[in-house]
Amino acid sequence: MDLKIAVLPGDGIGPEISEQGVAVMNAVCEKFGHHASYQYALCGAEAIDKVGDPFPEETFKVCMDADAVLFSAVGDPKFDNDPTAKVRPEQGLLAMRKKLGLFANIRPVETFDCLIHKSPLKDELVRGADFICIRELTGGMYFGEKYQDDDKAYDTNAYTRPEIERILRVAYEYAMRRRKHLTVVDKANVLASSRLWRQVAKEMAPQYPEVETDYMFVDNAAMRMIQDPRFFDVMVTENTFGDILTDEGSCITGSMGLLPSASTGEHTPVFEPIHGSWPQAKGQNIANPLAQILSVAMLFEYFDLKEEGALIRKAVNASLDANVRTPEIQVEGGERYGTTEVGQWIVDYIKKA
Numbered sequence: 001m002d003l004k005i006a007v008l009p010g011d012g013i014g015p016e017i018s019e020q021g022v023a024v025m026n027a028v029c030e031k032f033g034h035h036a037s038y039q040y041a042l043c044g045a046e047a048i049d050k051v052g053d054p055f056p057e058e059t060f061k062v063c064m065d066a067d068a069v070l071f072s073a074v075g076d077p078k079f080d081n082d083p084t085a086k087v088r089p090e091q092g093l094l095a096m097r098k099k100l101g102l103f104a105n106i107r108p109v110e111t112f113d114c115l116i117h118k119s120p121l122k123d124e125l126v127r128g129a130d131f132i133c134i135r136e137l138t139g140g141m142y143f144g145e146k147y148q149d150d151d152k153a154y155d156t157n158a159y160t161r162p163e164i165e166r167i168l169r170v171a172y173e174y175a176m177r178r179r180k181h182l183t184v185v186d187k188a189n190v191l192a193s194s195r196l197w198r199q200v201a202k203e204m205a206p207q208y209p210e211v212e213t214d215y216m217f218v219d220n221a222a223m224r225m226i227q228d229p230r231f232f233d234v235m236v237t238e239n240t241f242g243d244i245l246t247d248e249g250s251c252i253t254g255s256m257g258l259l260p261s262a263s264t265g266e267h268t269p270v271f272e273p274i275h276g277s278w279p280q281a282k283g284q285n286i287a288n289p290l291a292q293i294l295s296v297a298m299l300f301e302y303f304d305l306k307e308e309g310a311l312i313r314k315a316v317n318a319s320l321d322a323n324v325r326t327p328e329i330q331v332e333g334g335e336r337y338g339t340t341e342v343g344q345w346i347v348d349y350i351k352k353a
Contacts, residue, residue: 001303003029003036006066006268008059008096010044011089012277013287013339014072020289020343021070024315025296027350028308039066043096044074044089044277054092060099068299069270071096072292073277089277097137101266103163104170105135105242106298107274109229109249109259114320118254118329121226126252131232132174133249135242136167137263140193142239157193159238164200170264171236172208180211181233185221185241197238218245225249250274255329257288260295262302269302271295285338288326290316293346315349 005025009018022038029036041059048054054074063069074089096102110130111119119126136159144156168184175182184201186194198215205213216224218241224231225245229252237245250256256275263270273291281287297312319325323334324345330336337345 001034001305003034003068003303004066005036005038005299006062006069007038007040008043008063008069008071009040010072010074010277011046011076012073012279012282014044014074014277016283016285016287016339017273017289017292018070018072020339020346021072021292021296023343023347024293024312024350025070025299027347028296028300028312031311031350031353032305032308034305034308043071043092045076045079047092048079048087048089052087054087054089055095055099060096063096063100063268063270066268068302069096069100069268070292070296070299071270071272073273073275075277075279077279094142096270097263098143100268100270101138102263102270103136103138103265104167104263105137105246106170106174106262106264107133107135107246107249107259108261109133109246109253111253112258112317112320115254115258115329119252121229121252125227126229129229129232129252131229131249132178132234133242133246134167134171134174134234134236135246136163136236136238137242138239138265139163140239157191157238157240159193159196161196161200164197165204168201168204168236171234172204172211175211175234176208179233182208182211182213183221183232183235184213184215185218185235185237185245186215187218187241188215189217193238221245222248225252246274255288257291257326257328258294260291260298262295262298264302269299271299271302285340286327287339288328289339289343290319293343311350311353312346315346315353318349319345 009015041062141155188194297309301309
């Protein structure tokens, strides 16, 4: 297979982990007889600094011309600490999602047995947790009407029936392929937008009789993820709730640096780690590249190249079992490995497999 990949390294640690993701993709392509070509493009703070736009039109064209986007991270403290900034790196991420029609964000939350001790939860609570959070990505408050002056501000949380139906269909399809349990998360006791979500979900549930559908308020879901994460199989929710819950879910595995994601929809799919740009670690060779590398596995699997994705996952697990880990997850007294060394170890494993 020939794959055209748009690579958006972005800010902070993005270029470092992006390099490892591309290296792993090349190793897999060589192993299985595929070919990948890459076109790099600007986004985030780097794009603002160079062209004044966090998601330039040229970057959009590169993404539209590609089969998939391998994205890393955006964000910079100089924008975070300036509430008056009119243009921000994160606006580039939102623009990419909107312009590519990426309405479904797929975030798997899976524990690694050798890292259970790194989780803030007790072993008996978190071991075996394995669920997917499906977040609606192009509606809600992030894209609704906004207003701000010195005395008042508001964000509008608007959803339409078609937006809700299409993300629920994605969620049910995932549930059908897994353990056939779907949890719809909302705040229907307070929010009108959530009441529409629940209404539409109840109308659609009979179309999937094999799936057990339950409904949970977002505050209860946040609590349940800590008390009993193994309860969940597939979770679906709106944009803002999904942003918060998926970050919470990532932490129970022991490190945000372990979890990949896919954003799919109308045009080119995007594969990215769920963590941020961690600018404080930029250039120090300490960032964990595993989430980026596992995003490459999701990319291959999206194109039904399951054996290729499985080999990447096997290599990642082998690296963890061999204690080839970046500092935040290394065992006490273990050898020190950096971003580059972890990536190279996985590349070598794939080549030898």
